[in-house]
Amino acid sequence: MILLILAAQAAAPAPTTAEPSRFAQCAALAADAPDRAIEQANQWQMLGGGAEARQCIGLAYAAQERWIPAATAFEQAARQAEISQQTSPAALWVQAGNARLAGGEAQAARAAFNAALARGELTGAPLGEAHLDRARATVALGELAGARGDIDKALALVPEDPLAWLLSATLARRQNDLARAQQDIDEAARRSPDDASVALEAGNIAILAGAPAAARAAWQGAILNQPGSAAAVTAAAQLKQLDAESATPEG
Template sequence: MSLTLAALLPLLAQIGPTGTQMQAPLDLPRKKAAVSGPPAPVTANPVVQRLRECLDLTQTDAAAAVTSAIAWRDGAVGSARVPAGHCLGLALSEQGDFAGAEAAFLGARADVSSSDSADKARLGTMAANAAMAAGGADRALGMLAAAQADARSAADKVLAAEVGIDRARALVAMKRDAEAAAVLAEARADAPGNGLAWLLSATLSRRAGKLGEAQAFIEKASAIAPQDPDIGLEAGVIAVLAARDDAARKSWRSVIATAPGSDQAKVAKGYLDQLDPGPTSEGR
């Protein structure tokens, strides 16, 4: 059985073991083990280890990562080529070669087993994002439609919502805001706990002048991710457009407090300076 991309994703977000605290066990008599001694060493999966090394290399020497990933991919067969293609796409993205990254991700998607719809969805979404970065929103939209169909085939609503968010971005880039709003509504229904879906819905409604709707969306986003600086920025913009300047100040000050030194904090400071120009604005 081949190792799927889903099995490799934990490398991108290392999570330690969890569990509930156990009560002290009863002192039950046990039969002694037939053989005693140190446990056998755990051997790391060689594919996982190689992908880990390749992903690390993309952050320190993208050119070397490209060379390594190509050699790995060309020496593999079938679905064994998938992790190499995944790493190659990321390495090319780091170099700013988004067309190359798109091709690498699509190649990896083609190598995925036909039964692994979720993996196809993930790699198709990566290819679409590379296309978007290269200015190909129309091309990305087709890939994202296919990726969302793959996610639904895998019965993964959370993944379908994530793909839907990217579809909405592509639609907005093509000035198809009404379609984007409908796609975001589907994403909210599929994954109500996805704060980004609510944030983007708020932004889209605000741009359409629907401030009441935007306020409802941003309140939901804030409840899900209260310290997200992007949510704080948008909450302030919606508030100031609704002539609620005090609420806007509160939102933007919270961004500066929770994400000091970030790009969002700099934007928030600029907004505050526009709202209250003059020497007294310093230090807010």
């Protein structure tokens, strides 16, 4: 699922550290051998590894897609960093939020993103991505109207991120604002023309707008662009349904 991929990407290490070589080694080990990384990071923690050691534990759990233990480790790291200032607490809260979101805990995820944004440390692209992450959590909670503000802030801060435009288009479609949905999916497609998720959403918007031919072309594009992906599988199902409806005689 795209959500799991995004959460794993959000867990990529980018700290400002007192011991960069040790953290870098632990983070690399977390990606390649997470069990060993957890063992070594726990030993490091007992020796005073602090927030960095806990962050490495979180990275290792994330590599195993054990999202809730990962989130717990990132939250512990964030709280420790708030005291020690060893690394950025805000970045750690973002990692915690993404892990919570990947684990299906949207309420806890939003709380983590709130904590990250409340610190006022994030600027530029990281700030935009944090707003986008909080919007994803808000949508997962079914609060569509509440997500629009964060998505619009993300679009202003990271306008070249196709995901921001894709999520904005999806939100607009779900709110029955098809004009905004079409505008934003066009922007997403311009930035990521081969993304099956973008093509899938373009088809979803087209079918609601009464353009089945355009929907068919978009869904076929999703399948061709990234065969076997989750978006391609969904697009194939949508095409099958469209074919069935087209074959059903009216009246």
